[in-house]
Amino acid sequence: MDDASASDDDRIDPTILCSHCEAVCCRLTVYVMADDPTPAYFVDQDEYGMDVxxxxxxxxxxxxxxxTMRCTIYGLRPQVCRDFAMGGGDCRSVRDNDRRLAIAVI
Known part of the structure; x- marks a missing residue:
């Protein structure tokens, strides 16, 4: 899969489900915007002063x-998480990269 197709969220892989995933996306840096409904006690600031x-x-x-490997604030998660389509291009790309890194460590 090339980079162009990896970021294609129009092609959803229906075999990828959050309920059967290792939540790889939950290890990414997630920026929280001012209008996100995310509870403040889940928000920190990064080294640049951005809410994450x-x-x-x-x-x-x-x-x-x-x-359970499930989000406890699913209805209040940041927009970045909402935009990260389950089985979409970004999801597939992150999962593929995680697998490559795991193989490289072995």
Whole structure:
């Protein structure tokens, strides 16, 4: 898959479901905009003073329930998360990159 097709959110892979995923996207930096409904206790500031989703020491988003691998604030998640289409191009690209990194470590 080339970079152009990897970012194509018009092509959704119906076999990719958040409920059966390792929540790779929940380790990405997520910027929180002023009009996002995200509760303040989930928001931190990065080194540039931008609001971002708070992450645990291991890099995972604090809103992620680690037992179910589901978002605990799904209805209040930032717009960036809402725009990250399940099975879409960005989702597939992040998952593919995570797999490549895992193989490189082995």
């Amino acid at each position: 989703m708070r992450r645990r020491d291991d890099g995972w988003c604090t809103a992620l329930d680690r037992e």
